[in-house]
Amino acid sequence: MTISPIQLSIIVPLYNEDESLPELHDWIVKVMRENHFTYEILFMDDGSKDRSWEVIRELGQRNKHVRGMRFTRNYGKTAALQTGFQAALGNVIITMDADLQDSPEEIPELYRLITQEKYDLVSGWKQKRYDPITKTLPTKLFNAATRAISGVYLHDFNCGLKAYRREVVKSVLIYGEMHRYIPVIAKWNGFNKIGEKVVQHQARKYGTTKFGLERFLYGFLDLLSIAFVNKFGRRPMHFFGSLGTLMFFFGSMLTLWLIGEKIYNIYSHQPYRNVTDNPLFFIALTVIIVGSQFFLGGFLGELLARQSISKTGEYLIAQEVGSPQIHVEEDR
Structure with missing residues (x-):
């Protein structure tokens, strides 16, 4: 400088x-x-x-x-x-x-x-x-x-x-x-x-x-x-994507557990109720939807971050050696 x-x-x-x-x-x-x-x-x-x-x-x-x-x-x-x-x-x-x-x-x-x-x-x-x-x-x-x-x-x-x-x-x-x-x-x-x-x-x-x-x-x-x-700021997917993936995975596992519980009760001739009658189903559904939104938010944030970097190049250079050289071949 x-x-x-x-x-x-x-x-x-x-x-x-x-x-x-x-x-x-x-x-x-x-x-x-x-x-x-x-x-x-x-x-x-x-x-x-x-x-x-x-x-x-x-x-x-x-x-x-x-x-x-x-x-x-x-x-x-x-x-x-x-x-x-x-x-x-x-x-x-x-x-x-x-x-x-x-x-x-x-x-x-x-x-x-x-x-x-x-x-x-x-x-x-x-x-x-x-x-x-x-x-x-x-x-x-x-x-x-x-x-x-x-x-x-x-x-x-x-x-x-x-x-x-x-x-x-x-x-x-x-x-x-x-x-x-x-x-x-x-x-x-x-x-x-x-x-x-x-x-x-x-x-x-x-x-x-x-x-x-x-x-x-x-x-x-x-x-x-x-x-x-x-x-x-430069990698929003690491936060939103990770959080969204965990929430989606948790909600999916909870839903599969509820479905598996119902199937088990049917084949073992035990009393059962519909999956949608269980409050846990709605919790799982909410977690899946919110997780999907977090993942999508992280994806969109990643696109914006990459676009910002390409336009502004906001990285600080401490030192630099040499300068760009233009080489022109001589006509033979």
């Missing part, structure tokens, strides 16, 4: 943070100048209803390194980050929240870990938090569940302060509430060197938090989605 002259892209997603933006901007600029970084700051306004966009425009007029994008409505933090990732020009991308709870003083060390220690991704860990227990306790449970399901052992998936190698952010696709799972997606994309750094967490200085407890429910559902898509 082409090396950019810009060392750092700092992406700041925000929603109604007009009070904190000037102070955050000045703090970032101070750190950039002290460390002689070439940089850009991308303020991603997620449809704010206060003066956030006006403040961003004013900052852009003062500082040529400031870029801003404003959504027509509130799409969510994931959308802001995904758009920022695509627009970023730096070789190292830093994400941080706009509420001044993330310290820009952490940026030089994060940059060093990416460029010198060769990490693909470094996630912040707010070991000491200044949040109420109603926020910290669900976060701990959420992080534990994410570690167990994903196999990525980070203490704090929710920390907004993260550093990425350029190739990582250009390869991920996030939507819904998946921003907190970027380390998981990165690992599944083959970026295995993922680190963690204890970072300073500060109490919110202006305004109130924009997130409620529902984010943990939505986030958990998104985790299940990406876990399923990662494992079976």
Whole structure:
């Protein structure tokens, strides 16, 4: 990938943070100048209803390194980050929240870990938090569940302060509430060197938090989605087909057993009843029908997956040697 002259892209997603933006901007600029970084700051306004966009425009007029994008409505933090990732020009991308709870003083060390220690991704860990227990306790449970399901052992998936190698952010696709799972997606994309750094967490200085407890429910559902898509997205028949085959086999065996039981009772002159009078028959019939639908769903999913691969070729190539050569035979 082409090396950019810009060392750092700092992406700041925000929603109604007009009070904190000037102070955050000045703090970032101070750190950039002290460390002689070439940089850009991308303020991603997620449809704010206060003066956030006006403040961003004013900052852009003062500082040529400031870029801003404003959504027509509130799409969510994931959308802001995904758009920022695509627009970023730096070789190292830093994400941080706009509420001044993330310290820009952490940026030089994060940059060093990416460029010198060769990490693909470094996630912040707010070991000491200044949040109420109603926020910290669900976060701990959420992080534990994410570690167990994903196999990525980070203490704090929710920390907004993260550093990425350029190739990582250009390869991920996030939507819904998946921003907190970027380390998981990165690992599944083959970026295995993922680190963690204890970072300073500060109490919110202006305004109130924009997130409620529902984010943990939505986030958990998104985790299940990406876990399923990662494992079976390219081979849906392995899941739906296997499940459908087992259900069809179970239903068929149960039906044959009911029929065999009736035949045995007839020839042994024992009382019997019609197969359709047995509730187990309807259970078996339902299982066979559902199993057939699962198998058909897996078959159709396989066709769609193959078509998607042929059109997009969504496989990441780490390295490549040589270039295509065209050989033209000389006329004799």
